[in-house]
Amino acid sequence: MLKSDRRTLIIDYSLSNNMTxxxxxxxxxxxxxxxxxARACLDVGIAVELYEKRDxxxxxxxxxxxxxxxNALRVYKLLRSGQIYQRFYHSGGKILKGGFFDRxxxxxxxxxxxxxxxxxxxxxxxxxxxxxxxLEALPEGTVxxxxxxxxxxxxxxxxxxxxxxxxxxxxxxxxGADVRPLxxxxxxxxxxxxxxxxxxxxx
Numbered sequence: 688m689l690k691s692d693r694r695t696l697i698i699d700y701s702l703s704n705n706m707t708x709x710x711x712x713x714x715x716x717x718x719x720x721x722x723x724x725a726r727a728c729l730d731v732g733i734a735v736e737l738y739e740k741r742d743x744x745x746x747x748x749x750x751x752x753x754x755x756x757x758n759a760l761r762v763y764k765l766l767r768s769g770q771i772y773q774r775f776y777h778s779g780g781k782i783l784k785g786g787f788f789d790r791x792x793x794x795x796x797x798x799x800x801x802x803x804x805x806x807x808x809x810x811x812x813x814x815x816x817x818x819x820x821x822l823e824a825l826p827e828g829t830v831x832x833x834x835x836x837x838x839x840x841x842x843x844x845x846x847x848x849x850x851x852x853x854x855x856x857x858x859x860x861x862x863g864a865d866v867r868p869l870x871x872x873x874x875x876x877x878x879x880x881x882x883x884x885x886x887x888x889x890x
Contacts, residue, residue: 708859709733709859709860710733710734710859711733711734711735711736711845711857711858711859711860712724712725712728712733712734712735712736712858712859712860712861712862713735713736713737713738713846713848713856713858713860713861713862714735714736714737714738714862714864715737715738715739715836715848715861715862715863715864716737716738716739716863716864717737717738717739717741717746717818717822717830717832717864718746718749718818718864719753719814719817719818719821720864721737721739721862721864722737722818722821722822722824722825722830723762723763723766723821724862724864725737725825725829725830726766726767726771726821726824726825727762727766729825729826729829730765730766730767734858735829736829736831736856736858737825737829737830737831738831738834738836738848738850739830739831739832739833739834740833740834740835740836740851741832741833742832742833743830743832746818746832747815747818747819747822748815749814749815749818750814751813751814752811752812752813752814753811753812753813753814753817754782754785754809754810754811755775755779755809755810755811755812755817756808756809757803757805757808757809759809760772760775760809760810763775766824767824770824771820771821771824774820775810775812775817775820776810778812778816778820779810779811779812779816779817780810780811780812781806781807781808781809781810782807782808782809782810782811783799783800783807783808784797784798784799784808785797785798785808786798834850834851834852834854835850835851835852836848836849836850836851837849837850837851839861842857844857844859845857845858845859845860846858846859846860846861848861
């Protein structure tokens with residue numbers, strides 16, 4: 688569920704006739720969260736535009752691998768009739784055992800598929816490969832790269848968003864999947880260019 692001060696967007700895959708007050712969502716940020724949300728919106732008939740300040744190559748060149756656990760996989764199994772889920776398993780590697788260890792390497796907690804009633808614990812993919820799969824699940828033109836968010840304003844019918852290249856777009860809801868610029872604009876009223884950088888945190 689995504690909320691604004693005026694309206695609420697509910698994406699409910701249990702309803703064949705989903706009703707929503709939202710017709711268009713604008714997403715800032717072309718990471719995993721932004722790309723996934725874009726596909727979810729399209730699946731329930733909501734128009735979506737995604738804007739990313741980096742160019743496409745940079746957007747798809749993040750470091751590290753991503754372990755997608757079973758709770759997240761249940762979401763991807765719903766998107767695009769399960770095609771994304773199937774591509775994850777085709778391209779990635781199944782995780783059959785995992786856990787947490789102390790500094791001496793002694794196990795604190797070990798998990799295995801039989802404990803959760805599944806064939807595996809999830810799947811692991813390189814971040815660029817994961818994002819490429821999500822990008823390819825979107826219609827051409829959904830993602831606009833090389834466009835930096837600057838500010839937004841409320842309108843009588845929704846929201847208006849301003850970008851660094853001078854363009855403006857309007858929609859019902861603005862979602863900050865790249866949280867720092869939007870958070871800075873909302874809370875600190877500080878220009879995006881001078882906002883402090885927050886390093887990535889592994890989980």
